[in-house]
Amino acid sequence: MEQFIFETERLGIRRFSPSDSEEFAQILTDPEVCYFEPSGVFPREKALAVAAKLAQDKRFFAVVLKENNFLIGKLFFEDKDFFGAYEIGYTFNRSYWGKGYALESVKGMFRYAFEKMNVRRIIAEVDIKNTRSVDLLERAGMRREGVFKKSAAFRKNSLGEPDFSDFASYAILKDEFNIRS
Template identity: 45%
Template sequence: MSILETDRLIIRKFCYDDWRDLYEYLCQETVVKYEPYNVYSMEECKEEAVYRSQNDAFFAVCLKENNKLIGNVYFQQQQPTEFLTWEIGYVFNPAYYRKGYATEACKNVMKYGFEQLGAHRIIGKCNPENTSSWKLLERLSMRREGHFIKPAFFEKSNEGKPIWHDAYQYSILAEEFHSMK
């Protein structure tokens, strides 16, 4: 994975020292509400920083001015690999919301996917209740392809039954992305 840059951001591999900034946002209930995990402790963030530093699917999004980690982008090739489809996801520190950082970072990662990795298609999924997420996907010029009814669950009830949730799926093709320039 290359280091990617925008006017305001550096998008790079995670390193162990990122755990503090990672904890700053992954410890917040509102941040992880729609994620397949719960809030992280400091110790868990230390382990997660190591895990992410060894996993090419995670990009650390940092401010160029001071290298502060403000969020992350997940970008992973889907199976079967010959279909050349990648999935994008993102989680950002609320202290940096509404400044365009997530849009800027995701556009840059998508450009990397299409131009460097040869992606044919990039998809994004989110819970329909997560309005901020699907609005971001639409700002990225992705099209809503489906509303899936209860395809997954991330937690169970006190009785041990899955708490199912709906999902939107968005996508954009390489030729659509390139025609936006």
């Protein structure tokens, strides 16, 4: 029986375990999944090691399908040490995109955080070219608070120079979540 931290209709959210390595490596070795991730794509051996490391890191949560316990994604939820603010992030196996799973897990994390963890404000930062992620944040009820022009570069352009992107900052407050849900 899985020990979930919280559940949604279709998903269970729990800590990572070293036995997740194979399923998690499918995510980290996919160039399309990792395109907008600061860490980039991982070679298989490194991806297997990362999964084991996440089991020790309280900022990461495994998202599994309740119907078969398959690991389809990861949530990141970090205390910003700033007046009850946390940052959320997510990465899902590409075979499970387009089914509303990421959104369901993010909303579940909002509920868990606001109701059980005494969180006050949740933020997210996204490259505005990452349209799937932007759509998810807006569907989850987050507000765009600003856009930081050419603020970071996680890739190089064809000339080998840093490829700077505009990053949008999103947030949702506990009160806003309560009103909408």
